[in-house]
Amino acid sequence: MNNKLVVISLILLILFLTGCHHSNITYIDGKVVDQNYQPIEGIRVKYEGSVVETNSWGRFGFSLFVDQPEFIEITFDGTHLGFGKMTRTVQVCPNTNYSMGTIKMERNLALVYGTVTYPHPDTIYANTLNTERIELPAIDGPAYVDGEIIVKFKDIIQTQSVKTLSTEIGIEILSKSSNGQFINIKTSDDIIETIQALEKRPDVEYAEPNYYLYPLSNSKINSLSYERDYDQQWNLQAINIENALKEVPNSSDIIVAVLDTGIKKGVPDLDSNILWDLGYDFVEDDNDPGVFWNSHGTRVAYIINSVTGNSVSILPIRILRSATNDTAWGTTWELIEGLEYAIQIADVINLSVAIKTPYGDIQSVSDIIKEAEEAGVLIIAAAGNDGYSSPAYPASDSRVLSVGAVGPSLQPASYTNRGVDIYAPGGDYNLYPIGKENTIWVGDGWAEGTSLASAHVAGVAAMILAKEDLTPSELRSRLRNTSLKLAYDDGAGLVDAYRAVTGIEHGRIFVFVGKKDYWWDEISYNTEESTYTYAKEINGYWENYFEITTVEPGDRWIYAWIDRDANKTLNNGDYFAEKWIPDLKPGEARRVDLVLEYYYD
Structure with a gap:
């Protein structure tokens, strides 16, 4: 009897432990917003080796194994978005879901956004043209030469075929192409009717008017x-x-x-x-x-x-x-x-x-x-x-x-x-x-x-x-x-x-922000010692909007650059724009629109 009790006790213990293992999963969630209580997408929520990012609603959630009540540290990293980094300590218990509620993060860096466009001055079209300008005459006459038809034969044109064509349809042969497949003819009859008659012939592939070109x-x-x-x-x-x-x-x-x-x-x-x-x-x-x-x-x-x-x-x-x-x-x-x-x-x-x-x-x-x-x-x-x-x-x-x-x-x-x-x-x-x-x-x-x-x-x-x-x-x-x-x-x-x-295909427009000590400082993005911080690149095809979320406050310059010769140095032939951004404040979002210009030193 005692042996049976021991076996039963062991089985119950195993089942209990197994059940405890599966019930020790704890779920943690919450929402991250900015100082204006707007949801922030892309905040990295970290616990030990696990990382999740907030979604477009600012929400996050993850699971972890907890075998006993404990305090854990959860890090919210928004440095890549200009929000810095913060840590929250929470107490979690086995088999317990925990909501961290709303976490507010304040931007400690600045945001610079705007558009990059190409030279495009106001295009005001004249009501009347300058008298110096000489216009071609309006092309509003006939579309093709009166009476002339171009005929393509299915095979190389034979002299006898041309003679037969001339006799049967009553046309004048004006010229023959060098490849021997085309002839230019003239008819005094209706041109459309003549074309239709020609295209019924077994040796003719097609016929069409001799059009004008300009x-x-x-x-x-x-x-x-x-x-x-x-x-x-x-x-x-x-x-x-x-x-x-x-x-x-x-x-x-x-x-x-x-x-x-x-x-x-x-x-x-x-x-x-x-x-x-x-x-x-x-x-x-x-x-x-x-x-x-x-x-x-x-x-x-x-x-x-x-x-x-x-x-x-x-x-x-x-x-x-x-x-x-x-x-x-x-x-x-x-x-x-x-x-x-x-x-x-x-x-x-x-x-x-x-x-x-x-x-x-x-x-x-x-x-x-x-x-x-x-x-x-x-x-x-x-x-x-x-x-x-x-x-x-x-x-x-x-x-x-x-x-x-x-x-x-x-x-x-x-x-x-x-x-x-x-x-x-x-x-x-x-x-x-x-x-x-x-x-x-x-x-x-x-x-x-x-x-x-x-x-x-x-x-x-x-x-x-x-x-x-x-x-x-x-x-x-x-x-x-x-x-x-x-x-x-x-x-x-x-x-x-x-x-x-x-054969170098065009990539993207480089947009970056930096601090320039002197106006003559060289612009470069291929050296580590550059005083310019590469920030983002934008597709120059249909999209011209940029957004740089990690700009240090203070006086800054923003640049847009197309490196047309791909040598990573600003020189003749590139397209370039720069603009000064004075007194940028922490948490500020400032719009800056840039117009690229041809760079010629």
């Missing part, structure tokens, strides 16, 4: 000199060209084709880089694409040459005829001929033109663009100057890199089409205060337009190819991914020449 530069203000100091060329500074040229000082092995109005002969710094012996004039159908006036094509070539440090090889191809020195026009047929020719020679093709059509893509041009892609040639095109939400054609083709324009504020220009792949300087005459300095220096004067923006990107593309061999798809991705994201509404960025040639 240059995309808005204006020019005359000047007498080709010389202009670098510090007056905001456009070159904006794309970080000075640092890029240190990486790629020579791009002469790369050929950029300029399909435009032809190029003026004898322009200083430009003439020697033009491949005159390889160029062609598809307007006059001869091998002399040179002109004797400061044409649209001359300005485009001038920008490409300037971007590359006067070192690129430019292939002149004339596809636009000029009515005056400032207006020009061409046709789809001449564009097709020019593209076919350029594909055989060039590495990059610049198209600062747009086709006037309400019908979207032009099939014949899209086919040639596909040929360029397959041949390893990137086409870069101006987006258009209509202020539309999408690019004009051919910039709208998915295999073409479309380029919009920014003014000196680095914001999209008042006229530029949006929805582009990338932005580049094109000028914006109407920015306040109105003046030529808001436009682009083009060798013989000042101009604006997405034509010039496209030329900047073409020059940068040439510099990339001078350093490494990329496919058109890789080149498009490189330019887009390394662009400086300026929170444009279509998500595109500003071309950055240095980042593009090095």
